[in-house]
Amino acid sequence: MIFDFRLKVFQTVAQKLSFTKAASALFITQPAVTRHIHELEKQLNAALFVRNGNHISLTAAGNILLKHSIKIFETYLLIENELAQLSDGLKGNLRIGASTTLAQTVIPKILALFKKTYPEIQFTFTRGNTEAITQQVIDGKIDVAMVEGQMHYPQISYEKFSDDELVLVTKSENPLAWKGEIAPQELKDLSLVLREHGSGTLDVISKALSEVGIGLKDLKIELQLESNISIKQYLIHSGAAAFLSMQTIIEELKRNELSIVDIKGVEIVRTFQFIQLHGRSSKVIESFKSFCRGHINS
Template identity: 30%
Template sequence: MINTHLQVFATVAEKKSFSRAAEALCLTQPAISQQIHTLEDYYGTKLFERTSKRVDLTAAGEALLPYAKQILDLSALSKGAIDDLIGRVTGTLTIGATLTIGEYILPHVLAEFTRRFPDVALNLLIANTEEIGEMMLNAQIDVGVVEGQLRHRHLTLTPYLDDEVVLLASPGHPLATCTEISAARLAEETFILREAGSGTRATSEEFLHQLGIEPRKVITIGSTQGIKETVEAGMGLSILSKWCVRREIGYGALTRLHLAGFCYLRPLSVLERIGRFQSRATAEFVSMVRTFAYPAT
């Protein structure tokens, strides 16, 4: 079918490589080459310029690519419409999630979703909030589940769960045994935070802003697990979702520092694109995220 050839064409254009496209589509490289040759015969022109290092679109290929994407999108939408009409929940659901949600919260939802809808193939992509917004705008994901704020006229954020954010230290840190901690004392500490652009970093900065604190020193680590290990090693304090550290707090690897009269809650939200057709699988997932009985943290 022409759709298969166009899918191969679009994947080669994205990967700029026949071998990487073959790997992504679980096909052999000769099969990829044959389908591109067939498509070039169909259109009567070359679609790619091949060099030893990469594959680039010709002018004809550049002209074809947006139409190929539209055809593939319409094909997927037509199948989804028929599935919806007959009440069948099938297909592929690609979800974008921020690290905290994707690694510590969403697995509970996905397990229940798979139990209820075993014919849906799930793909979960982990990225920061800004990257997930870009994925949604580029139609690389069907739905996003994010922390933090993201403003774009084509996107909507719908809060579904309040997440408590906590201040953390190692059990051996001098503040770990303090019953009353002042903002001035905290300002002297080193804080270990996520990278700029992540929802967790934005939340940490707002947490500190509400306390009126500008840290003396900040260490940036692009991994929540790396942050936890660094705090446990006594290098500084951090600010993370309670979901991320409930096990470490439970077995004593990390200590939560309590600030009198201060509690920080942030909304976790479903990210959707305005006006985009929503498959039955996407609709069922969004409904489950919003109504799921999340375990206590």
Template identity: 40%
Template sequence: MKRKLQIFKSVALQLSFTKTAEQFFISQPAISKLIRNLEDEYKTQFFTRQRNSISLTADGEIFLKYVNKILSIYEEMETEFVSAKNSFPQKIQFGASSTVAAYVVPKIIAKFMKNFPQISFDIKSANSEQIEDLILDQKLDFGIIEGKNTNRKLQYKKFIRDEIVLVTNVNNKNFKQGFITLENLAELPMIVRENGSGTKDILFEALQKKGISKLNSLLTLNSTEAIKNYLKYSNHFAFISICAVAEELKLNQLKIIDIKDFTIERWFYFVSRTGYQSQFLDYFEKLIQDNYNF
């Protein structure tokens, strides 16, 4: 019954049989049949089906509230009787891309270890491409990365949305109005990440869509921390994840320069080998989704 309710919830939230089928690794007709069986069992209709879309009915909205309550109770039982005592390994190893490892993962792990102090973690930090390679080589079971989700041998699940912003020293007197145009961008003295960085890949993909093939790159550094520290002593510029500069913005050390008619958004992803399933990974993902407030 639990799995039926999980599938119903997925369809209700995504309003898509196709996306739910991909998530649970079963066919779309099987998803449709399961939903119809639930509707027959409760003698009502949970979804209005149109040609290219579905929507929740009033009864569907009510049923979803009950489903959320029931699944929450399932989770409490598993945490009490299964997950904490029997299913979790004593040491958990996973990978995280550089930005995620430095600015996202610490908060997650601190929360987790309050609940499960007996568990230790070994977290491998590298760029997104390297983490994917370690997973493919079965040296890691899963990771949290930035960047594109294009490798067919891997499965990706969205974690949180991020924005890549242009930053510089707060005392930089250029562009006092606080914004620039794309024409200005090509002229700026820029600090960039190394090849293989998810941030760099997303940045240049977005720039190419605007007809910009290169930047005035003066220096390449292999960590966001190195770039931020460099910017504190120069009037150069860099594109950095907004979650990585939150502290510097609060301390008035760096500032954001908006680019007119141009924003760069991306997702952080859970990534694992296609078909890989783990009760711990499912629980870990749920804990993160519920407790990470960006």
């Protein structure tokens, strides 16, 4: 890949907030990292980091540079991908994983397009809840995965993939749907269907509700199911409600089978992330991630 190595050094330090860890990741010495940062600060005439003993943080200028450097390297990857298609293209093997919501919605289409664009890349695909997929990445059974949830492990690298909104839904004939909006405390009176333990979706819901003083133990949980498809089918034939991704209910909303019920003052937005083991990146993995970002809304 063509890039300014000095900018790569900055981005690595900014993301790890450690000169030592950046040096290890880039396979250079710590004095070399320090020298590159000093030269970049001199070139830009701006301090990029605030140094406080063994701890560092980004300055305002550093935050601006980090934001744009991420876009710059994504553009470099797009250039590399398009140029590769003019030659023999990428080759290799890739083990891909995704948490349940993504595996049922956007990922199948992206995989089909990726296979068409890079026919020489052989890949396998594994789906499961966030906890299960994360463990397979840790065990070295999956090269790169896309998950949601709040879990963070030190041996795993996390990068943003996309955002998604979770909404409360019920079947359109349910009197609850006619209300249109409820107060957060009214959730305690509803029969709810939730995802299973270990689900990233459940983690996100739990965190969002805790911010308005509601714990999972306060809810009337009618059932827990392991997929959004199962939950949707259950809702259509019951009087229950559930939190589901907007991406999973578009067709049901069009057919007026399900309706959204707003919760006053509550907005549940989660971030889907790429995960992989630190130091296990490759040209194929980076190209796959770049391809996914470019086709998330295609």
